[in-house]
Amino acid sequence: MTDLSAEYLGLKLRTPVIASSSPLTATPDKIAELADHGIGGVVLKSIFEEQIAGETAMLSRYHDHPDADDYLHAYIGSDYMRGFIELISESKKRTGLPIIASINCAEKGKWIEYARKIADAGADALELNIFFLPSGAGQTSSEIEARYFDIVGTVVKSIGIPVSVKLSMRFTNIIHIAQEIYNRGAKGAVLYNRFFEPDIDIENMEYVPADGLSARSELYKSLRYIAIASAAVPGLDLSASTGVHTGEDAIKAILAGARSVQLCSTIMIHGMKVIGEINGFIENWMQRNSFSRIDDFRGLMNRKVRVDPLLDRVQYMKMFPPEM
Numbered sequence: 001m002t003d004l005s006a007e008y009l010g011l012k013l014r015t016p017v018i019a020s021s022s023p024l025t026a027t028p029d030k031i032a033e034l035a036d037h038g039i040g041g042v043v044l045k046s047i048f049e050e051q052i053a054g055e056t057a058m059l060s061r062y063h064d065h066p067d068a069d070d071y072l073h074a075y076i077g078s079d080y081m082r083g084f085i086e087l088i089s090e091s092k093k094r095t096g097l098p099i100i101a102s103i104n105c106a107e108k109g110k111w112i113e114y115a116r117k118i119a120d121a122g123a124d125a126l127e128l129n130i131f132f133l134p135s136g137a138g139q140t141s142s143e144i145e146a147r148y149f150d151i152v153g154t155v156v157k158s159i160g161i162p163v164s165v166k167l168s169m170r171f172t173n174i175i176h177i178a179q180e181i182y183n184r185g186a187k188g189a190v191l192y193n194r195f196f197e198p199d200i201d202i203e204n205m206e207y208v209p210a211d212g213l214s215a216r217s218e219l220y221k222s223l224r225y226i227a228i229a230s231a232a233v234p235g236l237d238l239s240a241s242t243g244v245h246t247g248e249d250a251i252k253a254i255l256a257g258a259r260s261v262q263l264c265s266t267i268m269i270h271g272m273k274v275i276g277e278i279n280g281f282i283e284n285w286m287q288r289n290s291f292s293r294i295d296d297f298r299g300l301m302n303r304k305v306r307v308d309p310l311l312d313r314v315q316y317m318k319m320f321p322p323e324m
């Protein structure tokens with residue numbers, strides 16, 4: 001018998017396929033729909049530290065964000081935390097799925113007290129999406145990284161549920177980051193967050209939102225470092241995000257060492273039915289390859305198990321020699 005169940009952040013998932021933080025995980029109805037389609041767990045739509053603090057500065061900051069309406073209409077106001085806590089408890093009650101809450105933050109602050117309330121409300125884990133945009137030459141990489149580590153250490157000490165960190169691609173040495181957050185008690189990391197990016201409309205000479213959804217080819221960005229990080233920091237549970245669109249993509253990420261894969265764009269493009277298709281593909285592939293459990297193939301292609309020069313090659317020189 002083929003068993004798709006997986007363990008991520010110490011949580012039992014019926015399948016390693018989970019829904020990443022997005023408007024798809026912002027209401028109990030949507031989460032129930034995801035559950036009906038076979039999702040293994042959900043990461044709730046993030047709350048922002050500003051929202052928790054009740055500040056309105058974010059109104060201007062996120063004014064042009066494509067899903068700003070979500071934030072502005074649903075969450076702002078004094079009821080905000082209560083609404084979020086209800087989302088956790090109702091989603092849990094209705095689906096029984098592992099529920100991972102998510103907070104977007106850039107610095108330590110009063111919001112950390114609320115992380116405890118989130119845990120008390122029944123969230124099974126907390127995903128921290130930490131990022132702020134350096135825009136001057138004044139701060140060094142190590143100062144910025146120290147800020148991340150400080151947030152992670154403080155949150156881990158403040159709450160009793162597992163903490164994972166959704167990382168950006170913009171670190172000099174992601175393995176150092178993985179090791180340091182692990183040292184401070186993080187149970188997992190998500191590789192990677194995909195940012196909202198600005199584009200330029202050259203006719204009107206205006207900034208406009210770039211394409212909000214990922215392409216399959218973006219998985220390559222995560223794949224290499226899941227293979228390297230899962231070998232280098234084996235105690236840290238890795239989840240693949242960005243570019244997981246199909247069952248084949250999910251299997252690649254798990255072979256590289258991911259304990260779960262997160263879906264967002266593919267559900268927005270193809271609808272909820274893609275979840276069942278991905279689960280079905282994984283099951284079929286496992287049968288064809290005589291794997292009965294996810295752990296039988298997880299990490300089989302990480303950098304410790306499979307030493308392959310392709311994993312370490314970044315320049316094209318050898319692949320496309322000059323005589324071509």
Ligand SMILES: Cc1cc2nc3c(=O)[nH]c(=O)nc-3n(C[C@H](O)[C@H](O)[C@H](O)COP(=O)(O)O)c2cc1C
Nearest residue numbers: 020021022046067129194214241242243263264265
């Ligand atoms: C409309 C939209 C809203 C999102 N909101 C959040 C969010 O609140 N918090 C977060 O951590 N990631 C957020 N994300 C990022 C996704 O969770 C995911 O990491 C990203 O889309 C890459 O995965 P994908 O290739 O499966 O789309 C959002 C993505 C989209 C498209």
